Amino acid sequence: MIKLEHVYKYFSQNKAAVADVSFEVRPGEILVLLGTSGSGKTTTLRMINRLEEPDKGNIYVNGKLTRDQSPEQLRRGIGYVLQDNGLFPHYTVAENIAVVPRLLEWEEERIDQRTNILMEKLHLPPAEYRDAYPNRLSGGQQQRVGLARALAADPPILLMDEPFGALDPVTRASVRNEFRALDELNNKTVILVTHDVTEAFELGDRIGLMDQGVLQQLGTPAELLFTPANDFVRAFFKDQHLLLELKSLSLADLKPYLPPTAETDHYQPHVLPGTISAWDALQRTMGIEGVISVDFRTEVYTMDSRSLMTALSVYKQTAQAHGTTTKL
């Protein structure tokens, strides 16, 4: 879908802002580019829709070299969300959302329908907000309009540059949850840039950790945590390691290390699905006496918080012993 091959970008002569970055994003995947400011993650993102031109290397979108496509045509097929939303202050909410469909010369009726659908989905009642100007909206609402604008023409690819970065933590969490639940994102290929580790772990199918213009490691959250490629990657997650481990692993991942259940026939009042993260499972065990059933569809396990933590430490030992980066 999107492929970068040995891409370099220089803003000054001696220091590369992006150096030898290569990766491929699979269709329908959410790839998070994670890093501190100045790590080159935003520049990498902006080279994909040609807001920056790479000095060296190739970038392919939909199998075609981006530099062979007209930048305007390329960009109209890629949704783009910015940190401080970049809404047009002289356009109403509806007009903001309709920018790309208008550029693509859709019929007005179709634009209207599409705008209303998106506004409903993003909890912006059209009756109330269609004709409002962005300065009347809260930060969270503005960011949702920004997202709706990026999704308006239903592009297969979405580039998001710190999309929740300008929001306060509470709003950020709620907008992020909405984002995760949004059906519009099914089958979209998303590249999201953030400096927020938790955000990366919550949203990313895979995470590319960047530092000083170099892609340090690209892998699933679990791979970055349990088999870091170098010291930088290891150090980067050190502070929140346990939290991230719990968030990155699902109960299914830990299943081999959970104690087998003796009996499955006696009734357990609490049942968890096997797909939830260990973090969520742990939260659910709080304040519950005794054990909880875990439903893995084919079989049912029981566990409590102690057996969950034991399973986690065995998982880590096994992962380090194997040295592999595949989910066990």
Place this chain on the structure above:
Amino acid sequence: MEPQQSFSDFLQQESGKLLEQTLQHIGLTFISLLIAVLIGLPLGILITRRKKLAGLVLGIAGILQTIPSIALLGFMIPLLGIGAKPAIVALFLYALLPIIRNTYTGINEVNPSVTDAAVGMGMNRKQLLYRIQLPLAMPVILAGIRTATVINVGVATLAAYIAAGGLGEFIFGGIALNNTNMILAGAIPAALLAVLFDGLLSLLQRIQLRKARKAVYVLPVALLLLSSFYLLPPAYGSRLLAGFTPEFMGRRDGDLGLRAVYGLQIRTVVINDMIMYKAAYEKKIDVISGSSTDGRVKAFDLAVLDDDKHIFPPYYAAPIVRQSTLDKYPELEPALNKLSGTINDSIMTELNYRVDHLKQDPARVAKDFLVAKQLWKPARGGTKGTIRIGSKIFGDGYILANMYKMLVDGYTDLQAITKTGLGGTKICFDALLNDQIDLYPEYTGTGLLVILQAPQPTIDSLIGYKQKVYDHVSRAFLQQYGIKWLNPIGFNNTYALMMRRQQAATLNIRSISDLKEYLER
């Protein structure tokens, strides 16, 4: 004295002219503004894209802005002649800087994340400019246009100096004629226009952003409409074009007399005295209201038309002196009277020619003349007192003031200093009246018509007779102001209509009556 005409009477009487001048003024302001917008806006946009050019373009526009307006108009004359063209170009140059600068600033100040988003959405340069940058920069650009408009309304008054019309005709005519009503009739509408357009544009600026998008279309239409005022056809046309000074336009012994007594109907533009002769020489205008002893009559080979119906009163020059000064220093009067009867019209024209055209120093010309007449004596270096000699800004005044200084220095123990260049009659006479100067050379006709503002019957009874005019002003000045007219110097610097000698000969025009006949033929 005739009772002072009230301001509203004046407005009523001159309403046609006032309307015409106001429309011309608006037209001048907005034609130049329109051109400035048409050029400044794209230039401002260009330098947002080529930042290297920005310093250069803004620098040049800034330098143009600092050139004094009179000087800029002066530069325009050799290039573009007189009339609307140089005025519009000068005004255009003044309007340019605020428009370029505000366009540049306005576009640069658009929130970068907004332009980034627009580009990221897939807008091309043109879409970005028209949909995002211009609408968002519009309040700032309008502020620039607003500044330019106010500047132009002000500077457009100076257009009257170069025959381009506008409210400056009243203002400068009024200053020249010592007519406050006339000054106000020009100044008040000009000020009102500035306030009005400033207000309208500030309204436009404050309109909601959404509507500002429409302002992009309203503005050019409004500009075009207002510009077209200047192109309204003149009330009448004629084969020859006259260029008269603002002062001449408003005088009974000027344009008013030409119409009333001769019935002369000629297409007329108002023009500054400084450039009138040259404009005639360069065939920009055909008939001018010169003064008969001006050096440029000789320099530009002009022919004076005979005033066969005697509408121009005698303008015999004589020094007028404060009586209190004469009482204090009785030796002053005989010294000043040494010049009496020594300079006739052709001598004065010759002297003026040397100063105005050959660019000789007035002091040297004065000395050469006195030496030739054996009147010159070296200065005694007296310390008895100081005599302040004034003069108007015309050639005559400079030379005469210098001669009087030499006579006072040479024949008395007084020391003379000159204060030349005191503008027109009003400024000189006020200075004399208020004891800022002791004497200056004045003309009998000016004294009668401009200073005394004698009633029409008195004028009619005196006007043909030089001695009667002199006697009348002598008596009246002493009584009313305590100012004494000394003996006339000899020359008559009267108003005169003049044409290029060759054209006058070809058309066989020798007098004003001939001119009228030719125009009606």
